[in-house]
Amino acid sequence: MSTTYTLDTATSRANPTPAPMKRLTVPAIRRAKGGTPLVMLTAYTVRSAQLLDPHCDMLLVGDSLGQVIYGLPSTVPVTLSMMAAHGAAVVRGSYHSVVVIDLPFGSYEASPEKAFENAAWLLKETGAAAVKLEGGVAMAPTVRFLVERGIPVMGHVGLTPQAVNVLGGYGARGRTPEEAEKIIADAVAVAEAGAFSVVIEGVVEPIAIEITKRIACPTIGIGASAQCDGQVLVGEDMLGLFERTARFVRRYETMGDRIGEAARAYAEDVRARHFPGPEQIYAPREGG
Ligand SMILES: Nc1nc(=O)c2c([nH]1)NC[C@@H]1CN(c3ccc(C(=O)N[C@@H](CCC(=O)O)C(=O)O)cc3)CN21
Numbered sequence: 001m002s003t004t005y006t007l008d009t010a011t012s013r014a015n016p017t018p019a020p021m022k023r024l025t026v027p028a029i030r031r032a033k034g035g036t037p038l039v040m041l042t043a044y045t046v047r048s049a050q051l052l053d054p055h056c057d058m059l060l061v062g063d064s065l066g067q068v069i070y071g072l073p074s075t076v077p078v079t080l081s082m083m084a085a086h087g088a089a090v091v092r093g094s095y096h097s098v099v100v101i102d103l104p105f106g107s108y109e110a111s112p113e114k115a116f117e118n119a120a121w122l123l124k125e126t127g128a129a130a131v132k133l134e135g136g137v138a139m140a141p142t143v144r145f146l147v148e149r150g151i152p153v154m155g156h157v158g159l160t161p162q163a164v165n166v167l168g169g170y171g172a173r174g175r176t177p178e179e180a181e182k183i184i185a186d187a188v189a190v191a192e193a194g195a196f197s198v199v200i201e202g203v204v205e206p207i208a209i210e211i212t213k214r215i216a217c218p219t220i221g222i223g224a225s226a227q228c229d230g231q232v233l234v235g236e237d238m239l240g241l242f243e244r245t246a247r248f249v250r251r252y253e254t255m256g257d258r259i260g261e262a263a264r265a266y267a268e269d270v271r272a273r274h275f276p277g278p279e280q281i282y283a284p285r286e287g288g
């Protein structure tokens with residue numbers, strides 16, 4: 001998917017300096033099933049979007065921002081307005097990846113109509129291309145309702161963190177044959193309802209492999225399997241900016257340590273009156 005840049009020559013008064021690259025599209029993501037694995041990371045801010053976007057196929061404005069940005073105990077308290085603010089920032093900071101935004105807990109479960117209203121509002125507020133929602137068989141009619149009305153939907157099955165109060169924790173799912181069958185049925189249901197892709201989170205590997213074989217759209221794994229059609233991680237987890245991380249995280253950087261070291265050096269300079277130095281000081285007005 002990294003070779004699909006095309007020149008965008010469209011110019012208009014509304015968009016006098018068009019981005020040089022055309023953004024990937026939801027149908028292009030769907031077509032990537034079985035090819036080079038899809039790359040997805042979460043982003044919540046304009047700067048992280050700018051830095052991650054060139055390397056990704058999709059950016060996820062995840063409701064994990066509840067824990068990562070706001071210090072909340074779970075994703076349950078995350079609101080639509082929080083998602084809208086961060087979603088708009090991520091769209092402003094990206095031009096290549098498809099931006100997908102999580103529907104927060106409470107914004108879509110009650111009815112397909114309520115889901116449509118809230119999803120449409122989020123897409124209008126942010127410019128994101130698609131929404132993601134958690135759930136399987138029970139949410140399949142909602143997935144169909146949204147897709148038939150113009151809102152692309154990414155599914156999310158297995159460990160669904162918005163259901164933490166039902167599940168009782170964040171342990172891996174699908175260790176019993178009954179639970180494994182339920183997760184597979186959930187993925188099949190949202191895929192058949194029209195989801196363009198399905199996140200499989202925190203399941204034993206054979207389930208992820210089975211779902212990837214069974215459904216027609218790409219599976220995106222997190223704590224699932226390298227056999228999935230793509231992978232997603234929380235950006236801050238991968239960068240070493242979030243302390244408590246699951247087994248499924250691989251740290252590619254230790255940014256937390258580096259930021260702490262920078263703050264320590266600044267504090268030392270301030271206390272020694274080594275900062276500001278001559279380069280950071282304004283000279284008096286020239287010529288009086
Ligand atoms: N920073 C961050 N990364 C995430 O991946 C993430 C969030 N936040 N917030 C929303 C959900 C919550 N997720 C989580 C949270 C904790 C574990 C975890 O601690 N897993 C343990 C096993 C826990 C148990 O057995 O009870 C592990 O060792 O993997 C896993 C997924 C995934 N999502």
Ligand SMILES: CC(C)C(=O)C(=O)O
Nearest residue numbers: 042062063064199232
């Ligand atoms: C971990 C991913 C899949 C997610 O839903 C989130 O970041 O909220």
Ligand SMILES: [Mg+2]
Nearest residue numbers: 062063064102
């Ligand atoms: Mg989420």
